[in-house]
Amino acid sequence: MKSYFIVLLALSLLRCSKPREISEMERRSTQIILVGATGDLAKRYLWKGLLDLYIQQSSPEKIIKVYGAARMDQEKGKSHLKGILESTLKCPLTNKDEHMKDCGEKVVQLKQQVKYYKLKTDDDYETLCKDLNAEVPQESKALGRIFYLSVPPSAYSSIAKSINNHCRPRGLKDVNDTYIRIILEKPFGSDLASAKKLAQDLRQFFKEEEIYRIDHYLGKTGVAQIMKFRVEHRNKFGSLWNRDCIDSVEIAMKEKEDCRGRTRFYNEYGVIRDVIQNHLTEVLSLIAMDTPSDINNITEIHQKKIRFLRSVKTLHRYSAITGQYGDYVKDCELDHGKPVPSSHETPTFAAVLLFLNNSKWNGVPFVLLSGKHLEERTAYVRIFFKKKYTMKSSHDHCFLDQLIFHIQGGDLEKPALIVSKSLPTVSEFSGWKLTSSKPDYLYDCLGKSFNVFEPFVSHDAYSALIKAAYHGKQDLFISTEDLIASWEIWTRLLDSLKSVMPRIYSKDTLETLDFSIRGQRLEFAQPFKDESCSRGVLDNYGSCEPEERSSNMYKKSLFRQRSLVTGSSDEVVKTLAENLLLQASTEVIRSGVFHLALSGGSSPLALFKHLAFFCPDFPWHGTHIWLVDERCKTLTDKHSNYRFIYDNLLRYVPVPSVNVHPMPVKIKNGLCAVSDRGHNHYEAEIRRLLSDKSLDFVLLGAGPDGHTASLFPGSESLSASDWVVMTESKHIEPQGKRMTMTYNLINKSKSIAVLILGNKKADIVQKLAEESNLVNVKQMPIVGISPESNNLIWYIDNKAMKNY
Numbered sequence: 084m085k086s087y088f089i090v091l092l093a094l095s096l097l098r099c100s101k102p103r104e105i106s107e108m109e110r111r112s113t114q115i116i117l118v119g120a121t122g123d124l125a126k127r128y129l130w131k132g133l134l135d136l137y138i139q140q141s142s143p144e145k146i147i148k149v150y151g152a153a154r155m156d157q158e159k160g161k162s163h164l165k166g167i168l169e170s171t172l173k174c175p176l177t178n179k180d181e182h183m184k185d186c187g188e189k190v191v192q193l194k195q196q197v198k199y200y201k202l203k204t205d206d207d208y209e210t211l212c213k214d215l216n217a218e219v220p221q222e223s224k225a226l227g228r229i230f231y232l233s234v235p236p237s238a239y240s241s242i243a244k245s246i247n248n249h250c251r252p253r254g255l256k257d258v259n260d261t262y263i264r265i266i267l268e269k270p271f272g273s274d275l276a277s278a279k280k281l282a283q284d285l286r287q288f289f290k291e292e293e294i295y296r297i298d299h300y301l302g303k304t305g306v307a308q309i310m311k312f313r314v315e316h317r318n319k320f321g322s323l324w325n326r327d328c329i330d331s332v333e334i335a336m337k338e339k340e341d342c343r344g345r346t347r348f349y350n351e352y353g354v355i356r357d358v359i360q361n362h363l364t365e366v367l368s369l370i371a372m373d374t375p376s377d378i379n380n381i382t383e384i385h386q387k388k389i390r391f392l393r394s395v396k397t398l399h400r401y402s403a404i405t406g407q408y409g410d411y412v413k414d415c416e417l418d419h420g421k422p423v424p425s426s427h428e429t430p431t432f433a434a435v436l437l438f439l440n441n442s443k444w445n446g447v448p449f450v451l452l453s454g455k456h457l458e459e460r461t462a463y464v465r466i467f468f469k470k471k472y473t474m475k476s477s478h479d480h481c482f483l484d485q486l487i488f489h490i491q492g493g494d495l496e497k498p499a500l501i502v503s504k505s506l507p508t509v510s511e512f513s514g515w516k517l518t519s520s521k522p523d524y525l526y527d528c529l530g531k532s533f534n535v536f537e538p539f540v541s542h543d544a545y546s547a548l549i550k551a552a553y554h555g556k557q558d559l560f561i562s563t564e565d566l567i568a569s570w571e572i573w574t575r576l577l578d579s580l581k582s583v584m585p586r587i588y589s590k591d592t593l594e595t596l597d598f599s600i601r602g603q604r605l606e607f608a609q610p611f612k613d614e615s616c617s618r619g620v621l622d623n624y625g626s627c628e629p630e631e632r633s634s635n636m637y638k639k640s641l642f643r644q645r646s647l648v649t650g651s652s653d654e655v656v657k658t659l660a661e662n663l664l665l666q667a668s669t670e671v672i673r674s675g676v677f678h679l680a681l682s683g684g685s686s687p688l689a690l691f692k693h694l695a696f697f698c699p700d701f702p703w704h705g706t707h708i709w710l711v712d713e714r715c716k717t718l719t720d721k722h723s724n725y726r727f728i729y730d731n732l733l734r735y736v737p738v739p740s741v742n743v744h745p746m747p748v749k750i751k752n753g754l755c756a757v758s759d760r761g762h763n764h765y766e767a768e769i770r771r772l773l774s775d776k777s778l779d780f781v782l783l784g785a786g787p788d789g790h791t792a793s794l795f796p797g798s799e800s801l802s803a804s805d806w807v808v809m810t811e812s813k814h815i816e817p818q819g820k821r822m823t824m825t826y827n828l829i830n831k832s833k834s835i836a837v838l839i840l841g842n843k844k845a846d847i848v849q850k851l852a853e854e855s856n857l858v859n860v861k862q863m864p865i866v867g868i869s870p871e872s873n874n875l876i877w878y879i880d881n882k883a884m885k886n887y
Contacts, residue, residue, distance in 0.1 A: 110143075110144060110146065110220070110222050110223050110224055110225070111144065111145050111146065111223065111224070111225040111226075111227070111260075112146040112147075112148070112219055112220055112223040112225070112226050112227070113145070113146070113147050113148070113226075113227040113228075113229065113553065114148045114150065114215050114218075114219075114226070114227070114228045114229070115133065115136075115147065115148070115149045115150070115229045115231065115553075116149075116150045116152055116200075116211070116215075116228070116229070116230045116231070117129060117130075117133065117149070117150070117151050117152065117231045117233065118152045118153070118202060118230060118231065118232050118233065118234055118242065119152075119153060119231075119232065119233030119234045120151030120152055120153050120164055120167075120199070120233070121151070121153045121155060121160065121163050121164055121167060122153070122233050122234075124233050124268065125151075125167070125233050126167055126170075126171060128299075128543070128544075128545040129231065129233060129545060129549075130167065130168065130171040130172060131171060131172075131543065131545070131546065132543065132545035132546040132548070132549040132550075133149055133193075133549060134171075134172050134189075134190065134193060135543065135546040135549070135550070136546070136549050136550050136553055137149065137189055137192075137193050138185065138186055138189045139550070140550070140553060141189070141192075146220055146223065148196060148218065149193060149196065149197050150197065150198050150199075150200060150211075150215075151164045151197055151198070151199050151200070152199070152200045152201070152202040152211065153199075153201070153202065154201065154202065154203050155201060156201055157199070157200075157201045160199050160201055161199040164197070164199045168193075168194050168197060169194070172190050172193060172194055173190065174186035174187055174190060200214075202242075205244075205245045205248070205249075208242075208245035208246065208248070208249045208250060209245075209248075209249040211249075211250070212246075212249040212250035213249075215228065215250065215252075216252070219252075224260065225260035225261070226252045226260070226261045226262075227252075227261070227262050227263075227264070227553075228250060228251075228252050228261075228262070228263045228264070229263075229264045229265075229266065229552060229553065230242075230246055230250070230263075230264070230265045230266065231266040231549075231552075232265065232266065232267055232268065233268055234268075236267075236268075236269075236270055236271065236272075236281065239267060239281065239284070239285065240281070240284040240285070243265065243284070243285055243287075243288040243289060244287075244288055246263075246265065246288070247288035247289065250263070251263055262293075262555075263289075263293055264293055264294075264295055264552060264555075265285075265289055265293060265294055265295065266295045266296075266297055266549075266552050267285075267294070267295065267296050267297065268297055269296070269297070269298065269361055270352060270356060270357075270361075271296055271361075271561070271566055272566075272570060273351065273352060273356055274570060274573075274574045274577060274578075275567070275570040275571055275574040276574075278566055278567060278570045279567060279570075282563045282566065282567065286563075291562065291563060292557065294563070295552045295557065295560045296560050296561035296562075296566065297548055297552075297560060297561075298361050298362060298365050298560075298561055299544045299545055299548060300361075300362040300365055300366065300490075300544070301365055301544075301548065301559045301560070302542070302543075302544035302545060302546070302547035302548035302551070302559065303490055303491065303498070303544045303547075304498045304538050304540075304541045304542050304544075304547075305462070305488060305489060305490030305491055305498030305499075306365075306366060306369070306488075306490055307547070308488060308498065308500055308512075308515070308538075309366070309369040309370060309464070309488050310369050310374075310375075310378060311378070311513075311514075312488070312500060312512065313369075313374050314374060314375070314378045315512065315513060316509060316512075317374055319507040319508075319509070320486075320507065321374065323468065323506075323507075324374075325443050325444065326443065326444055326445055326446055326447045327469075328468055328469055329447055329466060329467070329468055329469065330447070330467045330468060330469045331447060331448045331449070331450065331467045331600075332367075332370060332371075332447065332448075332449045332450070332464065332465070332466050332467070333449075333450045333452070333463075333464070333465040333467070334363050334366050334367055334370070334449070334450070334451045334452075334463075334464050334465075335363075335451075335452045335453065335461070335462060335463055335465075336358055336362060336363060336452075336453045336461075336462040336490075337452075337453065337454060337457045337458075337459055337460060337461050337462070337492075338453075338454070338455050338456075338457060338460050339456070339457060339458070339459060339460045340455065340456070340460075341408060341410065341411070341414060341431075341455055341456045342411060342414055342431060342455055342456075343414045343417065343418065344418065346411070346414050346415040346418040346419070346423075346426065347418060347419070349429055349431065350415065350423060350425055350426055350429050353429050353430045353431075353433075354405075354430050354431055354432060354433050354453055354454060354455065355403075355430065355433050355435070355573065355576070355577060355580075356573075356577070357453075358453040359433060359435060359451050359453055359573070360569060360570070360572075360573045361561075361569070362453075363451045363453060364392075364451075364569050364572070364573075365561075366464060366490075367437070367449060367451065368388050368391055368392065370449075370464060370466070371391050371439060371444060371449070372387045372388050372390070372391035373387045373390070373391070373443075375387060381556075381557055381558040384558050385558065385562060385564075385565075388565060389564055389565065389568055391439075392565070392568035392569060392571075392572065393568060394439045394440050394441045394444075395437055395438075395439055395440070395572050396437070396438045396439065396440050396735075397575060397734055397735070398435070398437065398572060398573070398575055398576035398579075399575070399576070399579055399692075399695070399696065399735065400576075400579040400580065400583070400692065400696075401603070401604035401605065401606070401692070401696040401697075402435055402436050402437070402576055402603075402604065402605065403433055403434065403435045403436070403576060403580060403605060404433070404434050404586070404596075404598050404605050404606065404607055405430035405432060405433045405580060405583060405585040405586070406430065406431065406432035406433070406454065406585045406586045406587070406588045406595075406596050407427075407429060407430060407431050407432070407585040407586070407587055407588070408431050408432070408454075408455060408456035408587075408588055408589060409587050409588065409589045410456075410589075411426065411429065411431055412426045412427060415429075427584065428581075428584060428585070429585070430580075430585040431454060431455040431456065431585070432452075432453070432454030432455065432457070432585070432588065432596060433452065433453060433454070434450060434451070434452035434596075434598055434605055435450070435451045435452070435576070435605070436448055436449070436450055436600060436603075436604065436605045437449040437450075437451065438603065448600050450600070450605075454596075456589075456590060457590070457593065458590060458593060459492065459493060460491075460492040460493075461490075461491065461492035461493035462490035462491045462492060463487055463488065463489050463490055463493070463526075464487065464488040464490070465485055465487050465526065466485060466486045466487070467483060467484070467485055468484040468485070468486070468503075468506065469484075470484065481503065481505075481527070481528030481529060481532040482528075483503070483526075483527060483528055484503045484505050484506055485501070485502075485503050485526060485528070486501070486502050486503065486506060487499075487500075487501035487502075487526055487533075488500060488501075489501055494522045494524075494525060495521075495522070495525075495537075497537045497538065497541055498537065498538060498541055499535055499536060499537050500512060500515060500535070500536040500537075501525065501526065501533050501534075501535050501536075502533060502534045502535075502536075503528075503532060503533060504532055504533065504534060505532075508534070509534060509536070512536050514538060514539060514540075515536040515537060515538050515539065516536060516537060516538075516539060517534060517535070517536055518535050518536065518537050521533065521535045547559075548560075586607065594609075595607070595609070597609065601697075601699070602696065602697070602698075602699030603695070603696055603699065603735065604696045604697065642851075642852065642877040642879065643851060643852070643866070643877070645875045645876065645877055646875070646876040646877065647876070647877045647879065648876060648877070648878045648879075649878075649879050649880065649881065649884055650880065650881060651880060651881060652689060652840050652841070652880040652881075652882070653689075654880075655838075655840065655878050655879070655880045656689045656690050656693050656838075656840075656878075657693060657697075658878070659690055659836055659838060659878045660690060660693040660694055660697065660698055662836075662876070663679075663694070663780060663836070664698050664700065664701055666779065666780055666833075666834055667679070667701060667702050667705075667706060667779075667780070668700070668701075668702055670779050671702040671705035671706070674774075675705055676705050676706075676707060677702065677705055677706045677707070677779050677780070678706075678707045678709065678772070678773060678778045678779045678780070679706055679707065679708055679709065679778075679779065679780050679781075679782075680709040680710065680711050680778050680780070680781040680782065680824065680829075680832070681708060681709070681710060681711060681728055681732075681782050682710075682711045682712065682724070682782055682783055682784050682791075682792065683710075683712070683713075683714075683724030683727045683728065684724075684784045684786075685840075685841075686784045686838045686839060686840045686841070686844075687728075687782060687784065687838060688731055689840065690782070690838065691728065691731040691732035692731065692732075694732060694736070695731070695732050695735035695736055696735070701736070703736045703737050703738040703739075704737065704738075704739065706738055706742060707742045707743075707744065707772065708728070708733065708738060708742060708743045708744060709744050709769070709778065710724055710725060710728070710744070710745060710746045711781060711782070711783065711792045711823070711824050711829070712724065712746075712792040712793035712821055712822060712823035712824065713725060713745070713746035713748055713793075713821065713822045713823075714748075714812075714817060714819065714820075714821055715748050715754045715755035715819055715820040715821060715822070716748070716754065716817075717748075717749060717754070718745055718748075718749075722817045725745040725746070744765075744768060746761070746762075746765055746807075746822045747759075747761040747764050747765055748761055748822055749761075750764070754820070755809060755820045755821075755822065757809075761809075761822060762805070762807040762808055762809050762822050763805075763807070765807045765822070766805060766806040766807040766828075769806060769807070769828070770806075776831065777831040777832055777833055778828070778829075778831070778832040778833070779832070779833050779834065780832065780833065780834045780835075780836070781824075781829055781832045781834070781835045781836070782836050782838060783829070783835060783836065783837045783838070783865075783868060784837065784838055784839065785837060785839050785844065785847055785851075785865045786815055786847070787843065787844070787846065787847055788814065788815065788847075788863075789847060789850070789851075789862065789863030789864060789865050789866075790815065790864050790865070791837070791864055791865040791868060792823045792824055792829065793810050793812065793821040793822070793823035794810070794823060794825070794826070794864040794867070795810065795811075795812060795813070795814075795815065795864065796861060796862055796863065796864060797861055798810055798811075798864075800823060800825060801826070801860055801861060801864060801867065803825045803826075803827065804825075804827055805825060805827065806824065806825060806827055806828035807822065807823070807824055807825065807828065808822075808823060808825055809821070809822055810822075810823050826867050826868070829868065829870075830868065830869055830870050830871055831870075831871060832870055832872070833870075833872050833874060834870075834872070834874045834875075834876075835868060835870050835874065835875045835876075836875075836876050836878055837865070837868065837875070837876075837877050837878065838878045839877070839878070839879045839880070839883045840879075840880045840882070840883055841880070841882050841883055842882045842883070842885070844879075844882075844883040845882065845883055845884070845885050845886045846886070848879060848883045848884060848886070848887060849886040849887055850863070851863070851865070851866070852887045853887075
């Protein structure tokens, strides 16, 4: 028996020593179809990426077949593609990668196997995919099919439909394990609505796990290092990665080249859509999202990324500055063969200020900037640490304590990790080496004040992402949820910048783009007037705005025997904001609280913007916000005064939620139900919280019929003794019931401002001025505003005063 077991053991050893035969169950085939195979992106990057994949992954066990497709006719396209393959499929001159030892042989194999297909109609896709099914090796037990769409996004939906109809690997004999993937190139929409529409179209044909939206920045070695560093060095830097230790973060991508040849694209998208909404937002996510416990846990990474994106505070008109290089309009004319009027509005440079609404990053400014035709080509992340958290100092120490993820370009030939020596020591970083070769001067400091790491191997971005798609690593691609969350951040900003003309710059005048952070806004560091504002004027904040013209040069200090402030709308609003800030600060110092009543309508919009973005010292913590009047609409309705005030002011300022008092237009029995007595409840709340029974400051406007608040001509509310009443608008839109403060409350206020702006108000201003002794309250309710304190100021701009 013993000898029997010895024989069995010997036989088993002999079997183990033989070359291992490939099991049929292990054979996997992958068919990759590059649609747009003759385009510029394919020639520059994609064929090289496919070659790298073929060299590294193809084997008798893993069969990879590659196909090229485009809209060219068969023979012409076949010949054209052959020329592209001859010029692009080449082995690198130097490469120590183990996989590259068979490079020459693999290049020959790939060139020989690539087939060209014309893909123009649905029938063409049917023909292609019948051939794909016929070419599946008989021994394959698993089949993957990957379509890379290097085509305009406008074609995605129709192509996706054809692929879904004809190209899913179904019904193949003996093939049990199949998948299909579709890789898409940006842009993925131009705003939130178009992104949702495109996502919805794709969802008709593909599941989420089958869609791979590519952002090539996520494949760059310099970007891939970010999360890798955070995970590897969480013990040293995890406790420093927050608002207590980090002063600010700057993320930049600068380019020396101009937009010549791409102006058709740029006129439609501009720099924010082209670079900041995608590349830089993805980098920002890697910096600011919570560190995952497992870098390979795709679900955890996705959840933390979405949580971060949803924490970004709403962007607004003053979150960004924009510029355009001086020859852009001329480049557009050359590309289009004729003048392009809309080209004047296209930004080729932008800087954006973001803040996060979470305890970890609250108050830390994140600046994202990108531009064309700048002084250098570079991309980086600079994290500036607060001085008090540096760990040590030396003679090599710089006044800045930085951790820099150098992505590309600049003074360094390779991506780099750059760490100030004053920060915790980084002695090793897997896959990267400490280098002594560094510039004398680097990121505003002496080179010797940093430890600099560079990668042993720097991978091509598209090669890395094609490989990731092959292996199904979706964490390196943009999910639908990621995409929508990102566009929710950027669409509001883009909408707010539509009327803003970019500042003109050149490589010789880049200092005109210098900017500074002021509270919650960015502004240019210096006023600048030249041809950049031939289409308008620079406003007080260094941005080019449509010019406000007025022939009215009068100098009057009174209007209807009360104080008057006049001038341009900017000047009027700025003066009102300054006066309001002074009174609020004085009252909060005196009593600890400031009661402010606000009106809706169009006139206060400019004031709300100024208070939100240009009055960082406003004492919001001690301010109570009341509504002068409200429409009988839900608080989320577009006609609601509360929603208007929230959207344009409250969402941007740190006023405590308990200090905001919307009018209770809906309590129990419907909107403004008489039985709910909402107006009585509001009056009771005012009486309870106003210790001296008077509001500190009331902001009013004047309608074209002379109404103010919701006190309309001929209304019974004009003689009401209650502080708050129900009334009705019969002529002014939106018509219907309203709730309003009355004279009996408004005129008890310590200060009242009446703000009247714009050409549309010129007639009512003229009537108020010329008939000052004849107009009565019932005809024109605004004249009933007569505070007991006698503190009433009219704020009327030049346009509204033009007839007076």
